[in-house]
Amino acid sequence: MSATILIADDEPNILISLEFLMKREGYEVRLARDGQEAIDAILAHRPDLVLLDVMMPHKSGFDVCQEVRATESVRDTRILMLTAKGRxxxxxxxxxxxANAYMTKPFSTRELVEKVREMLER
Structure with missing residues (x-):
């Protein structure tokens, strides 16, 4: 069974390209377009890994991360933050x-695929 990845980002072009990239690598992919959708999807589907943007409507990636860590049933969900906020x-x-890891945009797709593989193997 392949790992499930939730991609949470409010930018349609990023969602499409990351979905294509992760599916090409053999992962099952779910999408969320804002922070609240991300929380709902994490609770409902328990993905193996979340690729989480920071700046999103309704709830930021920081809020999502904090809520996931505070929720017993999904607390161990692996989270990779992908964001332009690189300070x-x-x-x-x-x-x-x-967050288990943090990558700043723009990032190379090769680096992202390697990081995802590494995080899922842990």
């Missing part, structure tokens, strides 16, 4: 709130 303070905040 050291943003990275530190994401990791402090429980």
């Amino acid at each position: 050291d303070t943003d990275v530190a905040k994401g990791l402090a709130l429980g």
Whole structure:
């Protein structure tokens, strides 16, 4: 059975390209277009990994991460934050709130695929 990845991003072009990339790598993919959709999808489908944008409507990626870590049933969900917010303070905040890893946009697709594979093998 292939791993399931939830991609949470409010930018349609990023959703489409990441969905294509992850499906090409053999993963099952679910999509969320804002922070609340991401929370709902995590609770309903328990993905193996979440690719989480920080700046989204309704709830930020930081809010989503914090809520996931505070919810017993999904607390161990692996989270990779993908964001344009690359200042050291943003990275530190994401990791402090429980993200397993943090990549800043733009990123190379090869690096992303390697990071996803590494996170799913842990």
